[in-house]
Every structure is written in structure tokens, then in C-alpha cells.
Amino acid sequence: MSAQAADGTGRTYRRRPRHGRLFWTVADCWNVVRRGLTHYRRQPVSILWQLAFPILSVLLYGYVFGKAMQVPGGGDYKTFLMPGMFVMTVTMGFISTATIFVHDSKKGVIDRFRSMPMAPSAVVAGRGATDMIVSCAELGIMMGTAYGMGWRPDGGIPFVKAVALLLALRFALIWVGVWLGLMLPSPEQAGGLFAIVFPLTMISSIYVSPQQMPHWLGQVALWNPLSSTASATRALFGAPTGTGTSWPEQHALLLAGVWPAALTLMFLPLAVRRFQKLSR
Amino acid sequence: MDGHVVLAEGLEKRYGEKRALDGFDLAVRPGAVHGLLGPNGAGKTTAVRILSTLLRLDAGRATVAGLDVARQPREVRTRIGLTGQYAAVDEILTGRQNLEMFGRLFHLGRKRARLRAAQLLRQFDLEAAADKGAGGYSGGMRRRLDLAASMILAPAVLFLDEPTTGLDPRGRGEVWQAVRQLVADGTTVLLTTQYLEEADKLASRITVIDQGRAIVDDTPDGLKNRVGGDRIEVVLRERDHVPYALQAVARVAHGQPEADMAELRVHAPVADRVGSLTEVARFLHEFGIPVEDIGLRRPSLDDVFLRLTGRRTEEEPTPDQAQDTKGAAA
Ligand SMILES: Nc1ncnc2c1ncn2[C@@H]1O[C@H](COP(=O)(O)OP(=O)(O)OP(=O)(O)O)[C@@H](O)[C@H]1O
Numbered sequence: 001m002s003a004q005a006a007d008g009t010g011r012t013y014r015r016r017p018r019h020g021r022l023f024w025t026v027a028d029c030w031n032v033v034r035r036g037l038t039h040y041r042r043q044p045v046s047i048l049w050q051l052a053f054p055i056l057s058v059l060l061y062g063y064v065f066g067k068a069m070q071v072p073g074g075g076d077y078k079t080f081l082m083p084g085m086f087v088m089t090v091t092m093g094f095i096s097t098a099t100i101f102v103h104d105s106k107k108g109v110i111d112r113f114r115s116m117p118m119a120p121s122a123v124v125a126g127r128g129a130t131d132m133i134v135s136c137a138e139l140g141i142m143m144g145t146a147y148g149m150g151w152r153p154d155g156g157i158p159f160v161k162a163v164a165l166l167l168a169l170r171f172a173l174i175w176v177g178v179w180l181g182l183m184l185p186s187p188e189q190a191g192g193l194f195a196i197v198f199p200l201t202m203i204s205s206i207y208v209s210p211q212q213m214p215h216w217l218g219q220v221a222l223w224n225p226l227s228s229t230a231s232a233t234r235a236l237f238g239a240p241t242g243t244g245t246s247w248p249e250q251h252a253l254l255l256a257g258v259w260p261a262a263l264t265l266m267f268l269p270l271a272v273r274r275f276q277k278l279s280r
Numbered sequence: 281m282d283g284h285v286v287l288a289e290g291l292e293k294r295y296g297e298k299r300a301l302d303g304f305d306l307a308v309r310p311g312a313v314h315g316l317l318g319p320n321g322a323g324k325t326t327a328v329r330i331l332s333t334l335l336r337l338d339a340g341r342a343t344v345a346g347l348d349v350a351r352q353p354r355e356v357r358t359r360i361g362l363t364g365q366y367a368a369v370d371e372i373l374t375g376r377q378n379l380e381m382f383g384r385l386f387h388l389g390r391k392r393a394r395l396r397a398a399q400l401l402r403q404f405d406l407e408a409a410a411d412k413g414a415g416g417y418s419g420g421m422r423r424r425l426d427l428a429a430s431m432i433l434a435p436a437v438l439f440l441d442e443p444t445t446g447l448d449p450r451g452r453g454e455v456w457q458a459v460r461q462l463v464a465d466g467t468t469v470l471l472t473t474q475y476l477e478e479a480d481k482l483a484s485r486i487t488v489i490d491q492g493r494a495i496v497d498d499t500p501d502g503l504k505n506r507v508g509g510d511r512i513e514v515v516l517r518e519r520d521h522v523p524y525a526l527q528a529v530a531r532v533a534h535g536q537p538e539a540d541m542a543e544l545r546v547h548a549p550v551a552d553r554v555g556s557l558t559e560v561a562r563f564l565h566e567f568g569i570p571v572e573d574i575g576l577r578r579p580s581l582d583d584v585f586l587r588l589t590g591r592r593t594e595e596e597p598t599p600d601q602a603q604d605t606k607g608a609a610a
């Protein structure tokens with residue numbers, strides 16, 4: 001590829017191929033990220049829409065049901081609930097990953113990207129990077145809201161660790177989102193993902209401790225990846241964690257690392273394979 | 281390149297048992313619109329997707345601007361523009377933001393991406409709406425933005441896959457105008473369409489594709505001559521009147537008149553459109569023959585098909601497409 005090459009029509013086009021492939025892959029990623037962030041710049045309210053559900057949950061469970069909700073072993077329910085809401089926030093985020101991917105693939109935007117001389121990997125990687133940035137902002141807003149409601153977590157290293165675990169879960173869910181986005185037959189179905197996410201968050205330790213559920217449901221909730229992150233971050237933020245003595249509760253910190261790693265190991269190759277399959 | 285910007289030989293693409301392309305050949309000369317005409321499911325999109333490096337081929341060989349699509353996809357991508365069946369633009373971004381984003385992803389650099397976007401917005405008459413969200417654009421505007429995005433590198437070849445399907449006549453006219461302008465500026469266009477009229481209006485050469493194979497390659501006039509050009513058509517009320525109508529039509533016919541007794545329809549190819557219509561109407565009127573319907577009909581893709589393959593196009597058009605066909609024939 002030369003800087004100026006004649007095409008079939010005898011005209012010239014001017015690209016800047018002076019840099020190597022790695023440079024352009026990073027540059028392409030960044031431009032895909034820019035696009036994603038511009039979406040939020042043009043529609044800033046959309047971020048609030050995405051946070052509406054966790055925020056309403058805090059109000060509903062924290063204030064309306066607040067007195068009725070019990071933490072086994074005692075402790076303030078609102079303090080118990082907040083880390084759960086952060087888990088909820090990162091979990092809901094994957095719906096937006098899937099939504100934009102299903103839109104882009106069905107409306108031909110991904111085809112356009114793939115017909116261009118950009119790095120194909122940047123389409124997926126750029127999306128993932130955008131989602132991580134947006135998730136940081138969402139967590140920031142949620143924590144600010146929680147602080148406003150009187151939430152006072154332990155600071156220092158444990159706090160940083162807790163945030164890292166939340167982001168690790170979000171990172172794993174990016175690949176689930178990309179994979180689902182490429183699987184769904186139409187953009188309308190993306191809204192239906194809420195129907196999957198909602199029970200997933202209910203049957204976990206996000207709202208109540210699994211001990212308080214019927215036995216079999218409690219077992220499902222115990223092994224729910226969301227429960228591990230919720231329990232682990234509770235411990236790190238210094239919130240009451242309930243009195244669970246089961247193995248997954250005793251090893252929440254370990255599982256909060258293992259689950260996202262396992263999900264990533266499983267869904268990242270699936271998502272990449274699905275993306276490559278587009279050319280078959 | 282042996283004088284061809286697009287050259288495909290024996291392309292094959294299978295989906296399980298289904299052969300989407302089955303030995304497809306194509307040769308496109310530079311500097312004009314080449315139409316790829318075929319009914320639903322003929323393999324048009326598959327051909328375009330292979331030529332634009334989106335799909336891998338199972339067998340055969342294809343070059344675009346002298347580059348092998350299978351072996352040099354990255355290089356091919358710097359020489360082509362693609363406008364698929366949907367207007368592939370970001371609906372949340374403005375028109376300008378769309379073009380700047382694509383420009384940067386085409387590696388123009390930030391400053392030149394901005395300049396090129398401004399240039400293209402002017403060229404495609406989108407300046408007034410440049411800073412509005414593309415989601416609010418009309419179908420024709422969105423298509424033009426889509427075309428503009430395909431033209432960022434001034435590619436050697438522009439692939440247009442049914443660019444006017446789903447557009448109203450006005451939007452269709454806007455797109456046709458834009459395509460003509462591009463060709464005047466030296467771009468070669470490969471246009472797929474289901475409408476003979478569209479291929480006729482824009483293309484200087486047409487390849488008819490059926491069941492994954494090119495069955496004819498000809499000029500629009502050559503193609504129409506094979507089909508017999510425009511036809512006059514008279515629909516009668518009574519069976520007994522058919523011979524009179526045949527006689528009337530024979531006076532102006534440019535070929536053998538035909539009668540369809542089941543539908544009481546008499547038709548024949550004509551050369552002088554308005555003259556023959558007036559003549560036949562006058563003749564039938566003089567003999568006092570009641571007529572259910574009389575008119576001129578452009579050969580449709582269906583007629584081309586019937587003539588070339590001896591069978592009708594298979595799929596029933598959807599109501600939406602049926603309307604389009606009517607619109608295009610009007
Ligand atoms: N991904 C796929 N999987 C299975 N079959 C496919 C796939 N893509 C296309 N086909 C089949 O291949 C054939 C050619 O399809 P193609 O989309 O190329 O036709 P087309 O000429 O573009 O039709 P249309 O006018 O409807 O756009 C069709 O019979 C279609 O069903």
C-alpha cells in the first residue's frame with residue numbers, strides 16, 4: 001500500500017498508511033470508542049435511563065420496604081443493598097452491549113466496518129472499551145447517589161478491590177453481550193433481554209440473602225455469579241454480609257474472581273468465533 | 281486487469297445444500313454503471329458480498345481493481361465502497377459525525393476526515409441537515425448519506441445493493457441522481473436491482489442472474505429487444521371480441537400479437553407507444569367493442585425472465601415490493 005495509489009479510474013485517494021498495523025488497530029479502536037462516547041454526548045439522558053432501574057430499586061427496597069427487609073445476623077439493610085445495586089448496574093450494562101451490537105449487525109453498520117480497511121478486531125474491542133468506560137461512569141453515578149443516601153463504605157485498598165471485582169464482572173459480561181447481540185435475529189429482541197436479566201438479579205444475593213429463600217432457590221442463588229460479586233464487594237465495603245456458612249459464601253472473594261474469568265474464557269472465544277462467522 | 285475493474289469467474293457459494301452462487305461469471309468495464317438484475321434469492325447480495333470481501337467464496341476467482349478478493353482483502357477494501365440493502369449509518373450521530381467517523385476509520389486522519397465530510401455533505405446535498413441526527417433523515421437522505429460514506433476514499437468500484445428498495449419515488453429519484461453524478465466523476469458502479477426500469481435508467485450494461493448463475497449479459501436495449509420492448513395490452517369483456525382485438529393490435533404490432541383466452545387479454549410488442557395506443561383505441565371504438573382495460577406495459581423483470589428461462593420468477597413479491605414494482609412500471 002503506497003500513500004498515493006492510482007485506482008481503476010485513474011484517480012488517486014489519500015490514506016495515511018505510514019504507520020504499522022498495530023498503530024492502526026489501536027487508532028481504529030479509539031475511533032470506535034469515540035463513536036460510542038459520542039452517542040452519550042448526543043443523548044446524555046440515555047445513561048440515566050440505564051440507571052433508572054437500579055436507582056428505583058434502591059428507593060423501593062431501601063425506603064419503601066426498608067423496615068420489612070432483614071439481613072440475617074443483623075445490620076443495616078440499606079448498607080447491605082448498595083453493593084447489590086452496583087452489581088445490578090454492571091449486569092444491566094450488558095443489555096446495552098447486546099443492543100448496540102444487534103443494531104449494528106442488522107442495520108449493516110458492521111458490514112460497512114468490515115468492508116473498510118480498518119482492523120476488524122477494533123469493531124469488537126472498541127465496543128468493549130467503550131462499555132468499560134461507560135460502566136465506570138455509571139458506577140461513579142451510582143456510588144455518588146448511594147453516598148447521598150448515607151452510604152459510607154470502608155475506603156482504601158478494599159474499596160479499590162471491590163471496584164475492580166465489579167469491573168471484572170462487567171468485562172466478562174461484554175462478551176456475553178457481544179455474543180448475544182450477534183445471535184439475536186432482530187433489534188426488537190434486545191429489549192427482551194431484560195426478561196433474562198431480571199430473574200438473574202432476583203435469584204441472587206443482590207436483594208436478600210439466599211438463606212432467606214426456599215432451599216432449592218437458595219442453592220441456585222448461592223452459585224449465581226452475581227451473588228459472589230455481591231457478597232465479596234459487601235465484605236470489602238464493610239457492609240453486613242449475612243451469616244451464610246455455605247462454601248460459596250465462605251469463598252465469595254475467590255469466586256468473584258473465578259466467575260468472571262470463567263465467563264470470559266467461555267464467551268470471549270464464542271463472541272470472536274461468531275464475529276468471524278459473519279464472513280462464512 | 282484486462283480492461284475490467286471487476287472480474288469474477290466461476291464463483292461458487294453454498295449454504296448447506298443451497299447453492300447461492302453456482303458458477304457465477306461477471307466482467308465489469310470501468311467508468312459506467314453495470315446492472316446485476318435478478319429476482320428474489322437469485323444470488324445478487326451473495327455476489328456483492330463476496331466481491332466486497334464480506335463473504336469467503338467456496339470456489340472460483342474474483343478480482344476487484346486487479347486485486348484478488350480472497351488473497352488481498354485488505355487492499356481490496358481500500359478500493360471499494362459498499363452500500364448494502366440497509367442504509368448503514370449510525371442513526372444517533374449526525375450526518376457530519378457519521379462521515380467524520382467513517383473518514384477516520386478509513387485512516388484519513390482527523391483533519392482530512394473533517395474536510396472530506398464537509399465536501400461530501402455538499403456533494404450529496406446534505407448540508408442543511410448536516411448537524412441533525414441521521415435517525416431523523418428521510419429515506420432518500422439516509423441513502424445519500426450512506427452513499428457519501430461509501431465514497432469517502434473515492435473508490436474505484438462502488439457496490440450498490442438494491443439502493444432504492446423501500447424508497448418512495450422522490451427518494452428513488454434523488455438516489456438515481458446521486459449515482460449518475462458519481463459515474464460522471466469516474467466511479468464504476470455495480471448496481472443490483474430487481475427492477476428492469478432501474479437497470480435500464482442507470483446501467484449501460486446488464487447481467488441477468490438466476491439461481492446463482494449469470495444467464496445473460498447485454499446492453500439494456502439488447503435485453504429489451506430480446507423481450508420485445510414495450511407491449512400494448514387490451515383486456516376485453518367478451519370472448520367473441522378477441523379476434524377483433526387481435527386484428528386491431530396486429531395493425532400496430534411490432535411482432536406477433538398474442539391472446540390469453542382465460543383472461544381475455546390481447547397483447548403485442550409495439551414500437552410507437554402513444555401512436556399505437558391511440559390507433560388501437562380508435563379502431564376498437566369504431567367497431568363498438570367494449571374494453572375492460574387498455575394500456576401500455578413496460579417489460580418487467582418477470583417478462584425478461586419468462587423470455588430467458590421459460591419460467592416465471594418464483595417468489596411471490598411481498599405487498600411492499602409489489603407496490604414498488606407498480607411504482608417502477610408507472
Ligand atoms: N446466510 C445464509 N444462509 C443460508 N442461505 C442463504 C444465506 N444467505 C443467502 N442464502 C440463500 O442464497 C440464495 C441467494 O441469496 P441472496 O441474498 O444472494 O439473493 P438476492 O438475489 O440478493 O435476493 P433479494 O433480491 O431477495 O435480496 C437465497 O436462496 C438465499 O435463501
Ligand SMILES: [Mg+2]
Pocket residue numbers: 324325326365441442
Ligand atoms: Mg439481496
